[in-house]
Amino acid sequence: MTDSVLIIGAGGVAQVVAHKCAQNNDILGDIHIASRTLSKCEAIIDSVREKGAMKTDRALSAHEIDARDTPAVAQLIRDTRAEIVINVGSAFVNMYVLDACIETGAAYIDTAIHEEPDKICETPPWYANYEWKKRDLCAEKGVTAILGAGFDPGVVNAFARFAIDRMDEVRSIDIVDVNAGSHGKYFATNFDPEINFREFTGTVYYWEDRQWKEKSMFESGRDWDLPVVGSQRAYQSGHDEVHSLATNYPEADVRFWMGFGDHYINVFTVLKNIGLLSEQPVTLAEGQEVVPLKVVKACLPDPSSLAPDYTGKTCIGDLVRGVKDGEEVELFVYNVADHKEAYEEVGSQGISYTAGVPPVAAAMLIAQGDWDAKTMKNVEELDPKPFFEVLDRIGLPTRMQIGGLGGEDRAWNE
Helix, strand or coil, rough: CCCEEEEEEECHHHHHHHHHHHHHHHHHHHEEEEEEEEHHHHHHHHHHHHHCCCCCCCCCCEEEECCCCCCHHHHHHHHCCEEECCCCCCCHHHHHHHHHHHHCCCCCCCCCCCCCCCCCCCCCCCHHHHHHHHHHHHHHCCCEEEECCEEECCHHHHHHHHHHHHCCEEEEEEEEEEEEEEEECCCCCCCHHHHHHHHHHHCCCEECEEEEEECCCCCEEEEECCCCEEEEEEEECCCCCHHHHHHHCCEEEEEEEEEEEEHHHHHHHHHHCCCCCCCCCEEEECCCCCCHHHHHHHCCHHHHHHHHHHEEEEEEEEEEEEEEEEEEEEEEEEEEEEEEHHHHHHHHHHHHHHHHHCCCCCHHHHCCCCCCCCEEHHHHHHHHHHHHHHHHHHHHEEEEEEEECCCCEEEECC
């Protein structure tokens, strides 16, 4: 058991993390939530208490922190006696929080790759630009750092490892992320609009024929016939997990596909073409300097506000092709989540739920020793079976279709 867990961030994903930590505080201990805005942390605590989520009578407290202040984060880790830090703040704070964990010896978990505000889509592999530069230091100090332990990246990395472990060799990994739900708004993003748009305004990097290749966003799309949600259009996109999977499985083609409707594409295209998705500052006629992307973010609904009216389901999975006993084989490993069920349980929509449950599962595995690696790891470098066992138990069951999409459907452990 861990004495204390510190959650960095207070958005929709942090709300899920807090609820799930509370539901499993017999393993994770005291829960501390820290953000720049104390009132957001306190609102999450109110939600946890209203839902009666606390499994045992342990501390649950809020803290105000600037997560880009490494010494302050390190001091908070010491003050709270946190043994595990779950970082679900902005991707801009990752390296600062990681440094605080290295300084204090606390285990570190995040759900997305580090970004710098003034840079979009840096040279692949992305992890090599920031996180992996600290890998040797983590090993030297015996600090466990689990990178990208959300759903994608995260669970999909474990899906890939699980499928590859059942094969003699891997040929390709296609990750498909489809949200077949509806939030009822004219236009909104399911997570931080600034991070969302940055993800899709850069080059689409993918790994094929043992080399990095490039496409533009929405250049390559296809229909996928998925479990539960049916036929859905998804487009090849750039994404974090491609960069670690391509490094760890260089013999495999690695691609990421995300579902988009025509309306989203039309609005996105207009915003991009008139410069409103730029991360570079512009000066207004009145002399004020603004970042267009931040203005757009301020005008859009807060993703956490979408939860009450969200309906429908998500389907996220990996189609992995390879060879077993000399024969070509395919396996689709996936999860389906429901927006309404997520809201009823933790007060968040399904996208936040799929992102927030996995880092809690990772924290539980660190606390129990299964994933306490004492070094830096991406999720595919760890045994996926204990991960799936915990995810099954706390809300995100893993299934598979043998023979690829449309094949025999069963639980992962059948």
